[in-house]
Amino acid sequence: MSLFRLCEWLANTSGSIALHESRYVFLVVLTVHVLTLAVFAGTAVMIDLRLLGVAMMRVPASEVIGRLLPWSGAGLLVMMTSGALLFYAAPLARYENVFFRMKMAALALALLNVWLFQRTVYRRVGEWDADAVPPGAVRVAGGLSLLLWAFIITTGRMMAYQDYWFN
Ligand code: HEM
16 A cells, blocks of 8 residues: 555545544644654753753763653654654645645654663763764764754644745
8 A cells, every 4th residue: 555545545534534623622633743852952952062062061970961851752752653644644745745745854863862772872971971072973874863843843833834935
């Protein structure tokens, strides 16, 4: 079954139609998606700025990550769940939205970057934990993360402008 056929099937399910036609539920889900951004992006950005060696430089990196990661992790979970519901409300429109596709590709790269960071340089955090400016590989991970989340937020906002830009 092609991705298009799958989205077509999803769009005809009663749940998708109910969410799409709901007076308030869709708005509540969208509001949760936008408000959770404050917690998710706010804490993720502060972690990345510490990894870049430009913020909280006198605080050990592991302490910053230890205190903020639970918040950004919980925020990411809420973003993914509310985002999946927003997708489910109009699967075909999202599938055909170029900004949505760019956002999903960037999201996959951002999650890969986090996974690689935790599997490689963060395992040796004891070697650079107190450094005000961490080693190059750590700063690259932090900088890439910052760029990818900024791109994801921008393409998320641009989704509403697909017709304006391309039709
Ligand atoms: C951390 C990850 C995510 C971030 C930072 C993010 C960010 C955003 C932002 C800033 C908007 C624009 C909201 C507005 O101004 O109206 C948005 C909209 C949207 N997001 Fe996400 N998002 C994330 C994950 C997801 C996921 C995983 C999905 C789907 C699987 C998704 C689906 C959507 C949809 C469908 C909209 C458009 C809603 C509408 O206007 O009708 N998002 N997102």
